[in-house]
Amino acid sequence: MNLGSLNDFPSVTVDSGFPIIDFEQLEFPEKSLLGQGSFGSVRKAFHRNWRQDVAVKSLTFEIYGTSEQELLYSEARKLNLGSRSDYVIRLLGICLEPQVAIVMPYMENGCLSELLQDVDVPWALRWRMARQIALGMTFLHCQNPQIIHCDLKAENVLLDGDFHVKISDFGLSKWKMQSRIVTETSPMGGTPTHVPPEFFDTDGGPTDKTDVYSFSVLLWEIASRRKPYRDAEGRLNLSRPLSCYVTGGGRPDMSLVPRGVPGVDTVSQLMQACWSQCPDDRPSFQECVDQLRDVNSMFSDEDILEAIINVRRKMKAVVK
The missing domain is CATH 1.10.510.10 (Transferase(Phosphotransferase) domain 1)
Structure with a gap:
């Protein structure tokens, strides 16, 4: 999917430098929920191609409005910059459909x-x-x-x-x-x-x-x-x-x-x-x-x- 798929949401801007991750490559175990926030959830997933566990923070267009999508993209931009530090979680990429999501490394020792x-x-x-x-x-x-x-x-x-x-x-x-x-x-x-x-x-x-x-x-x-x-x-x-x-x-x-x-x-x-x-x-x-x-x-x-x-x-x- 290319960035043009966001035309239905004109107020949302996505950094063209973000790696785009195919949501279909993510397998979610039965008990995948890691945390629940005010406008999104974080779940553990396995990326089939990468053969590694990741953490996925997601929203859905059906449930959330454009302002929440903007929040998620804003978070991704900050992660993309902040993760140049060894002590800030890294952005692996974003998913655009069927769910809006940001993908990060899975931290095995939790919080x-x-x-x-x-x-x-x-x-x-x-x-x-x-x-x-x-x-x-x-x-x-x-x-x-x-x-x-x-x-x-x-x-x-x-x-x-x-x-x-x-x-x-x-x-x-x-x-x-x-x-x-x-x-x-x-x-x-x-x-x-x-x-x-x-x-x-x-x-x-x-x-x-x-x-x-x-x-x-x-x-x-x-x-x-x-x-x-x-x-x-x-x-x-x-x-x-x-x-x-x-x-x-x-x-x-x-x-x-x-x-x-x-x-x-x-x-x-x-x-x-x-x-x-x-x-x-x-x-x-x-x-x-x-x-x-x-x-x-x-x-x-x-x-x-x-x-x-x-x-x-x-x-x-x-x-x-």
Whole structure:
């Protein structure tokens, strides 16, 4: 199929450089669903010609309108650019019919959220993941126009076979140029537990410091292995609405971050700087990378390898 097949949708533009993937080459197992979003789903598939598993994020023309298609193509364009980083999920191509879809590599170790829930990940590996996330976000923020992710959280960090991170899910992300959001089709959104206080009390759009705040909560997730603001039963553990709590200066409970762990003091200071009430007081991702480099230097390559073996063993025990 050529790009002319989109003539019925004149407001949708597709980058002519995108590889076009034949949807008929994709085999979906009976239990293929990997995740469900607000305007699409991600499923595991096997590409017959490539002989490899892939992840397919799809929409259908019958169900969704043109604006949602624009969102998907916008996500594909950002992936096409962002995946030049080792720490951003790669775009393999797009399908145009019978379903609109973007095709990405399948990440066999799932998402960081599930791993943290199931396994007590050794600190050497946790801090490597934290730094790789910061490196991926640095790359996105250094693009022109800048790419603002808008929904950075553990669920949107995928893990490859060696537990290297791949930042994913650019459905809410925005292009930012000259302090103006230029992708009008991108919805306002984000996960309430990970958005900064200014999100709740201003009409301004997201900035790079929005992602930095989300990263601070993600660091807290990595350190605590918990969901922010929730009790053991998964309920919001607040005496007032989350928006009021955050705008009033409330943050995730630092008492849940373990003490006496190598690097934890530096990371704790960093996360608190990143969730500063004033956006201008938050560091850049370049500064985050530099501080996390110092934390990572506390561990050797052998420590990382041992951590990976340890996690693989624990994951097998969880599956059993």
